[in-house]
Amino acid sequence: MSDLDLEGLTAWMGAEMPDAAPPVAAQKIPGGQSNPTYLLETKGAPLVLRRKPLGNILKSAHAVDREFRVQRALAGSDVPVAEMIALCEDDGVIGSAFYLMAYVEGRSFDDPRLTGVPVADRAALFDQMNRVLAEIHSVDLDAAGLSDYGPRGNYYRRQIDRWTKQYRASETGAVPEMDRLIAWLDEVCPEEDGRVCLVHGDYRIDNLLFAPDSPDILAVLDWELSTIGHPFADLAAVIMQWQMPPGGEGRGLASVDRAAAGLPSDQAFIEAYCDRMGLPGIENFGFYLAFCFFRMAAILQGVKKRALDGNASDPERGLKLGAYVPEFARGGLKAAGERG
Numbered sequence: 001m002s003d004l005d006l007e008g009l010t011a012w013m014g015a016e017m018p019d020a021a022p023p024v025a026a027q028k029i030p031g032g033q034s035n036p037t038y039l040l041e042t043k044g045a046p047l048v049l050r051r052k053p054l055g056n057i058l059k060s061a062h063a064v065d066r067e068f069r070v071q072r073a074l075a076g077s078d079v080p081v082a083e084m085i086a087l088c089e090d091d092g093v094i095g096s097a098f099y100l101m102a103y104v105e106g107r108s109f110d111d112p113r114l115t116g117v118p119v120a121d122r123a124a125l126f127d128q129m130n131r132v133l134a135e136i137h138s139v140d141l142d143a144a145g146l147s148d149y150g151p152r153g154n155y156y157r158r159q160i161d162r163w164t165k166q167y168r169a170s171e172t173g174a175v176p177e178m179d180r181l182i183a184w185l186d187e188v189c190p191e192e193d194g195r196v197c198l199v200h201g202d203y204r205i206d207n208l209l210f211a212p213d214s215p216d217i218l219a220v221l222d223w224e225l226s227t228i229g230h231p232f233a234d235l236a237a238v239i240m241q242w243q244m245p246p247g248g249e250g251r252g253l254a255s256v257d258r259a260a261a262g263l264p265s266d267q268a269f270i271e272a273y274c275d276r277m278g279l280p281g282i283e284n285f286g287f288y289l290a291f292c293f294f295r296m297a298a299i300l301q302g303v304k305k306r307a308l309d310g311n312a313s314d315p316e317r318g319l320k321l322g323a324y325v326p327e328f329a330r331g332g333l334k335a336a337g338e339r340g
Contacts, residue, residue, distance in 0.1 A: 051098035106209035119262040124215035134276035150228030167298035170305035177329035201225025236288035293332030
């Protein structure tokens with residue numbers, strides 16, 4: 001069962017995709033907090049539908065059209081993505097814009113500890129995660145038709161301004177740590193350094209689909225925050241997530257004995273990335289890490305607001321995740337070198 005309007009979808013597919021097998025059932029895929037995602041059962045191959053949430057949403061958020069565009073542009077590249085099938089920007093069909101993509105059969109891991117994977121096999125999965133990140137940042141924007149996929153100029157200045165505005169628009173109570181983090185980022189935002197590439201915006205292990213029987217990545221998912229930006233933001237986002245507590249909400253590696261668990265250290269992952277990108281190292285990594293904590297806190301505040309307003313994809317989980325806003329803000333302050 002799902003809240004998806006199958007009748008409206010079937011009628012649209014009949015008009016726009018007459019050769020496609022219509023859906024006979026839909027099941028909402030759990031876990032996502034941004035754009036609701038559904039597995040469609042058809043008389044042919046299964047499909048996946050990803051839509052904007054219903055109700056009032058923040059301007060420029062949940063851009064399914066951008067997700068569709070970037071994944072279609074990456075088809076056949078060294079960045080693995082699902083096959084894009086069709087985009088519908090008419091809110092009247094099922095209540096919000098959506099796109100259809102092919103279903104990819106693969107392994108998904110919500111927990112970076114990879115507890116269900118043999119210890120000896122875990123490092124290879126993380127190495128593939130590292131490799132694909134480098135591939136994303138190596139995409140030729142002109143050749144892929146993505147040269148206009150985002151504004152140029154100082155990525156961090158734009159992002160700090162954008163997410164501060166989004167955070168204020170979804171604020172539900174005072175979070176002093178977040179206020180201090182915003183002020184610090186605003187003060188120390190670096191000048192443009194000339195690094196420009198495609199960025200995913202939410203790169204982490206639970207947005208990857210791995211092959212059932214190998215460490216290969218079959219698809220990178222959830223491109224909602226992708227744009228033209230700065231590569232170190234994606235890398236720092238991986239490291240940021242690992243600073244969080246282990247478990248269903250934190251999904252981190254804090255306090256985990258990574259050597260015993262067969263998992264890479266932060267530094268090892270950063271060095272592997274630098275080797276792949278031909279970099280001697282990364283200066284001022286604390287800023288990039290603090291920025292990522294800030295952005296995730298702002299995102300989770302939006303999730304909390306949607307849950308309180310009743311239009312979150314999973315309201316109960318949304319409230320749980322929203323409770324992490326102060327913790328992410330504190331993580332940002334720690335990365336910035338501030339205590340207390």
